[in-house]
Amino acid sequence: MLKKINFNLIVTGLAVFSMLFGAGNLMYPIAVGLSSGKYTYIGLAGFLITAVLLPLIALVAMILFNGDYEAFFERLGKIPGKIMMAACIIILGPGLVIPRIVSVAHLMISQFLPFEILQSLFVFSIIYLGITFLGGFKENKIVDILGLVISPLLLGSLAIVIIKGFLTSETFVPTSSTALKAFGTNMLRGYGTLDLLGTLFFASIIIKILKDKFSNNNCDKICLKTLAIFGLKAGTIGVGLLAIVYWGLSFLGAYHGHGLIDLNEGEAFKQIVLNVSGIHGALILGIATLMACLSTSIGLGAVTADYIQKNIFQNKVSYITSLTIVMLACIPLSCYGLGAVLKITGGPLTFIGYPTLIALTICNILYKLFNFKYVKTPVAATFIITCLAYFIF
Template identity: 25%
Template sequence: MRQPSPSSNAIDASSAARTPRMRGLSPRQRIVMTFTFFSMFFGAGNLIFPPFVGAQAGAAAVPATVGFIVSAVGLPILGVLAVSFAGGFDNLARRVSPGFATVLAVAIILTIGPCFAIPRTATTSFEMMVAPFAGADGRWAAQLIYSVAFFALSFLFAQRPEKLSHVLGRFMGPLLLALIAVIFAACLVHGVGTPAVPGGDYASGQLTRGFLDGYQTMDLLAALYFGIVISANIRANGVGDEPQVRRETAYAGLGTGALLVLIYGALSYVGVVSGAIVAIDPAHDTGATVLTNLTSSVFGTAGTAFLGAVFVIACLNVCTGLICTCASYFHERFRTVAGHGVSYRAWQVVFTLFSLVVSNAGLSAIIRVSVPVLSALYPMAIVLVALALTHRWFAARFGRVYFWTVLLVGVTALMGCVSDLVVVFGGSLPWLAAALDLLPLQSYSLGWVVPAVVGMLVGVVDSARRHGRG
């Protein structure tokens, strides 16, 4: 698949003549590109979940945070590298089959886009910035007005995907980091006191629980397609050689990973401090509650407004990046619908308006439905990334491992998704739940691991058999 966004097509021969070709970005440009990538990743979930992990894990925050960082940072950055090596995620997914590549791509784009992630940015920032000051009677009207303003601003920022680094990389990203640094510094001054006893989902198995909660950031799925926008920004800075564009994308991904590790570690510590100040109820409280407790205690009444500003900036950054990514992909893949050409701007309008409607359904509803869907998509994405990283010395020699591994993992993950979605909507499928419970590691929500191993073995045998026939 070609990686540039549709707006990168505007970087035509005349603009190329105005911008001299470069072998690579300068150190300053790489820093800006890293901040751009970071800003696209770091949104509502990235702010909420690390403090919640720290507050629940308490004295066991270190292993919990390590598990969270592995899945919330390690997997996305490996995803960026894998996609860069493969020349695009579609090229990687086509190693399973062309049809699978299209279906999985659309499912991922809709998940990180208008169905879940984009609406969540507006809803979460509203909950933190406006809801505390809005009366219960006028809440629905306040949310509608806020979401219209929020998406209008994101739509405006997303007009030129290849210029996104001018907004996110040079201004919004550094501002967000500065605000998070203020919160962390306040925690260092306050001190942690006596950490809380691990509770909730983190009463035991903190490492595994942290790993699974890292799914909620959706960053692995986003990483598979954020390269579309980052690549366009790199080209706009004068890099015309495609292998160098992929290398610069990988550099930006590695820099983003380093920033995320530092920020997640800091926010987990913030959660430990907050949990020591005010105990939380894991069944009802969220990471937003953890942060609110802390800022209210440290900063007083101004703390709520300060925290709301942090959330608005983070969510606006991610919303803008996601709108660019989704509209760019659909424009490239579906240039015509029902015989009519569809522009980047048209897709941008569709995704923005759809997200506006979904965002007013409420944060809890979005999260409840998204969890099973993520549990289905993440295992397939993980095995594809793993196979891509071993392609040269393993998967390329046994090409059928892609088909069989993804098939068995996909069937298992989709069965789990169906079972969980039925429960979300008030039903139950006890026979399906019982069948899934027979899988090793299913109690840790890792029932797909053994099917993945079996799929690789079957793929090796199938590849050897076909090679023998040839």
Template identity: 30%
Template sequence: MNKDALVVGLALFAMFFGAGNLIFPPFLGMESGWEWPLGLACFVFVDVVISCIGIVAINQAGGSILSIEGVLGKRPALVLNTAAILCTGVLIASPRTAATTYEMSVAPLLGDWIGLLPFSLLFFAVVLLLALRPTRIVDIVGKVLTPVLVAGIAIMVIAGIVSPLGPVTAPESATVVADGISAGYQTMDILAVVGFAIIVQESVRAAGYADGKSQLAVTARASLVACVLLALVYGGLTYLGATAATVVPHDVNQATLITLITEQLMGRVGLVVLGIVVGFACLTTAVGLCGATAAYLERISGRRLSYRAALISVVVIALAICNLGLTAIIDLAAPILSVICPPFMITVVLMLFRRRIRSTWTFKGAALAAVAASLVLTVHDVTGLFSFVEAAPLFAYGFSWLPPALAGALAGALLGRKFDPRRITAAA
């Protein structure tokens, strides 16, 4: 492991480990009880392993934002990328950063003195101001706060191991595997891999690696570093949640749980520090997400929609959704992400084998089948209409969309052999 791979790996870890991700592992641990290692393994596989594989696959494909377009085609890639950017920048992640800040930084310290609506108005006013007039404040705060946040979590985890909050008891959930997979979807890291992969490749090139083979080697090692660090942090947080099951109310939401654990282990001072760090970290994340979304909308509209108009629209929508509350946002996100994440996952994994895949039809078939299967499964989860899906392979594990996706890939490969025999090039 050389120094450059370590540095890039630490940067990738910081990109993946957003303050919003902090709230899911402890809640998973509380629900999983003594099965928390199983829930953690499913969470890490979906969130960390698949995302890091995506970083390597996109680097192997050239590291460009056109990588997805190169294997899916222009229009399907536009649909998939737009769905991802709307989830991260408008519908889920941006509102969740504000709601998480309120639940972790405002309510525990100030109580009901400030309601969610006035706080969110102030929060998104600052987001709008900073995104309209970018300054180095966001960059500096982001770089400083991630190490502070990780150090605080490390201290808290060590304290929880030395002196556990309580005994680890039987699982509260009968679907630990599916819970871990769902929590992995909620982080939305898989939807960010294209943007992160571009940043990683630029960093690797800046370190002096000019040829594709050396870039890929450094990227793979860096991804491994990020993967190990993320697994360790998430493992510690999941364990804390498992030990907290007997000492916290079971009707708390994800953000309240982590604040209760922090106060139990580190006292009021620890709670204040966590609240300040998470608040600023969420603010910088929201600025980045809203700004990136506005820039994307300006680009795909051919500049008919200006950056300013797009940003104002994004902020207003995020503000409205934020006031549904954190629990409602997470509940709203679950079915949306259950449909959008699978096609991303199957696409980036197949991209690892792009030199052996003959045509884009294989990718299109896999992605389309993943969307169709996930849509049926999600409708069943919400309404119970399609009970036949419960007999599907891997249903109990939350991966019953995978066999249809693989069948779609096979059908696409056969059709591609007949109608589109061109081999995908490395530059696609």
């Protein structure tokens, strides 16, 4: 039984990694190195705070709430909680993240597709979202699909290019950044991964499926009581892998990003892969990107479909019907291309929405651990202060 639990721990940790490691997780670490140059270690430290530590904190919060994201958000009040929850789901689903994932996958793999019609963003989007639908079709198999199939392929592909990049490393890219600026800029850049947001909802799927696994394995009550610890260990494995990959990708940007500072994150990532490994390396990373994007979009599709089924349709339609609706809703924005989608990622979403969500997460953890009952005032204060800072300063 212990071996079975350890195997499930590793698989679940890999699944957490795959769910979180999507389009932004490939692009933004490259940008850390590009912008930081010789200060990449310092820039990476800032990036890891928001791109790795925050998702782990979110996982702790959701474990404390037993995976119930409705209870988590409704501490703000029933109506404000539902509004914030719906906004988060729209962002994670058809409103931003899934279309961003589709755009990055197309950018990296389209040049290798055999037929010109497949290189069309519209056609690619439909096919990609169809595959995402199939991946999320069996909700109770998502962890196994991600942990046993996609994660090993993704990690192997990334390792090849990162190692080759280090073996052929050049001088750091020139930068006008200071150490302090590198830290602050990349700490904010970590918001762009949106992994705090994703973890709050992914955790509900992970915890639900883990409960099923423990039940199916006939674990006793003691095992069930250790579910929270198990989930935290799995999450630590997942975000630990994220940190290692971020470290490798950021130094790829720092060593091989000469002359690419004016490109958007996706184009810079693509060009660096070509610089490091040539066309064959680009194919390898294209496959890795496709794997990363599929893994995250499968998880996001499942989360969004679950929300729609329970909260919009009140369980009057099936999970499959809800998943179909989500995939169809993702098509329009997916067809606009990466540049257009990236413009949505910044601005108020990053500088107002994310700090507000961080405040809610911290207040909820303090509530569960120390019975800290204040939530509306700290969250409202954070919202007001960040609004003033964004629009005035």
